[in-house]
Amino acid sequence: MARDLQEQIKKLIIDRRLPSGASLPTEPELMELLGVSRNSVREALKALQAMGIVEIRHGFGTYVGPMSMAPMIEGLTFRTVAGHYRGEDSLLQLLELREAVETGLVGRLIGRVTEADLAELDALVDRMDTEAATEGAVSPATDRAFHATLYRGLGNPLLGEVMEAFWDAFHRVRTDLVPRAHDPKVTGIQHREIVDAVRSGDTLRAERAVREHFGDIRERLSAPSAPTAAPHLPYDR
Amino acid sequence: MARDLQEQIKKLIIDRRLPSGASLPTEPELMELLGVSRNSVREALKALQAMGIVEIRHGFGTYVGPMSMAPMIEGLTFRTVAGHYRGEDSLLQLLELREAVETGLVGRLIGRVTEADLAELDALVDRMDTEAATEGAVSPATDRAFHATLYRGLGNPLLGEVMEAFWDAFHRVRTDLVPRAHDPKVTGIQHREIVDAVRSGDTLRAERAVREHFGDIRERLSAPSAPTAAPHLPYDR
DNA sequence: CTAGCTCAGTTGGTTAGAGCAGCTGACTCT
DNA sequence: AGAGTCAGCTGCTCTAACCAACTGAGCTAG
Incomplete structure (x- = not known):
């Protein structure tokens, strides 16, 4: 029945064509509307919140969620961490997933990426070099922006x-379990090679560049510490 | 605080190295353990259940979930349906996501897929033809099995x-919104071409085969019905 | 007249206690 | 020895009350 409740609320969003950010009925209203207790309404809302379908703001109201991938990230993160501590190579699998998908996609960029995007990628690589020189490490935000900008060129926001x-x-x-510093200079070089390869229109070269980049990360990952070598669990997210 | 509760339960799973299927403390036990009311415990568990981290069986107990991708499917489905009814081309985007990733991945299969897998794929295509002849349509299960078997060859279960x-x-x-019958004969032909292309070791041919397969689906999707042309919402999942 | 404060009302957050419903396992009767 | 039954555990739902965050109208001071 609780399962059914969630579906009814989902149906309500669909039926009323509510866009992200639209306000949902209040808890008392949902109680009457669905004919269940407040408690059950809240449990359903909590579950929907966990899926990113609904957003709850204390003292303000309940709203249709942003429908982002946040819950998927949450789930994937936990799954990977849990697997890691059970001695599986879940982190490596996650990396390989990224490698497989990104090497597969980079070829599609050839002849499709705009000059503006390439310029932005150049700027991001420059920033990597700057950060490497001044702070000794490339900030995660920059690396993230690079990959996001790169695949934005494919023109599919969902894919991005x-x-x-x-x-x-x-x-x-990775930051939780393997707080290992990359060689920041290498990072810059590898990313620049990816941009140059895409710009040159050479599909194979682009794929090789991406593969090399990931190969480097993989090496750093698998080299030193076995999964079970983490005695005091730093996991507290 | 409720957010914190979920994290504490997650931490409990991590700390105790609980594998999928292991039993969690009962609700009363969690109440005492975490120092909160039963209601709060239940809301936290409901949220974790929605993320697939926990599995609740009435009258039996609470267990560590299978950590499958089920919640992601749920979220992605809802997001797509909601977008569709708001007039976005969310279904097309989802299809393009699949197309981009699968065309990107099929090349990696070359020289890596085993004879056994190829034989299994042959059998699946044969079954498609049989189903097309006897029932007039390829069953979804067969199509699903084909794609699953194909990318199993990449050796990464997470990716699969x-x-x-x-x-x-x-x-x-698709079944909810566009209950359109494929031409089952074409389906069989296209899948067989994918298998043959992979077997031949010709990367470009394989990519073209996959692209053609998806192009066919896309055509069927975008041809007839604008998203807004669905007056009576059949959504009741 | 305006800027800021205060307070009442609305909304979600939490607790408590009671009873319902599904499942298991041991006990009992045949 | 086997099948039925019942006690107990488990999670599920409800009611009722109070706490906490936020908004907005109204008041007060400048």
Whole structure:
């Protein structure tokens, strides 16, 4: 029945064509509308909130959620962390997922990416070099922006969101479990090669550049620490 | 605070290295353990259940969930349906996501897929033909199995799950909104071409075969019905 | 007259206690 | 020895009350 409740609220959103950000009935209204107790309404809303379908603001109201990939990131992150601590190579699998998808997609960029995007990518690589020189490390935000900008050229916002979700999940787990510094200079070089390869229109070169980039991360990942070598669990998210 | 509760339960799973299927403390136990009321415990569990992290069985107990991609499918499905009814081309975007990823991945299969997998794929295509002849349509299960088997050859279970999740979401939305029959004979031919192309080791041919397959679906999708042309909402999932 | 404060009302957050419903396992009767 | 039954655990739902965050109208001070 609780399952049914969630579906009814979803149906309500669909039926009323509510866009993201629209306000939903209040809890008492939903109680009467659905003929259940407040408690049940709240449990259903909590579940929908966890799926990003609904957004709850204390003292203000309940709204249709942004329908982002945030819940997927959450789930993927937890799944990976849990697997890691059970001795699985879940983090490596997540990296390989990204590698497979990104090497597969970079070829589609050839002849499709705009000059403006390429210029933006150049700027991002420059920023990586700057950060490497001044702070000794490339900030995660810059790396994230690079990958997001790169695949934005494919013209599919959903695809972009999914890619960002994979990035987010991987990065969150990596910083928690393997707080290892990259060689920031290499990072800049590898990203620049990706941009140059895409600009040159050479599909194979672009794929190789992406593969090399990921290969580097993978090496850093699998080299030193076995998954079970983490005695005091730093997980507290 | 409720947010915090979920994190504490997650932490409990991590700390105790609980595998999928392991039993969690009962609700009263969690009440005492976390120092909150039963209601709050339940809301937290409901949210975790929605994310697939926890599995609740009435009258039996609470268990660590299978950590599958089911919640992601749920979210993606709803997002797509909601977008569709608001006049967006969300279903097309989802299809393009699949097309982009699958055309990107099929090249990686070359020289990596085993003979056994190829044989299985042959059998699946044969079954498609049989179904087309006897029932007039290829069953969704067969199509799903084909795509799952194909990308299983990449040797990354996570990747396989993600691909299946995309397939599931797309299929669920499509059957709800565009209950259109494919020409089953064409379906068989296109799938067979994908298998043959992969077997031949010709990357470009494989990519073209996949692209053609998706192009066919896309055509069927965008041809007849504008999104707004659905007056009586059949959505009741 | 305006800027700022205060307070009442609305909304979600939390707690408590009671009873309902599904499942298991041991006990009992045949 | 086997099948039926019942006690107990488990999660599910409801009611009722109060707490906490936010808004907005009205008041007060400048």
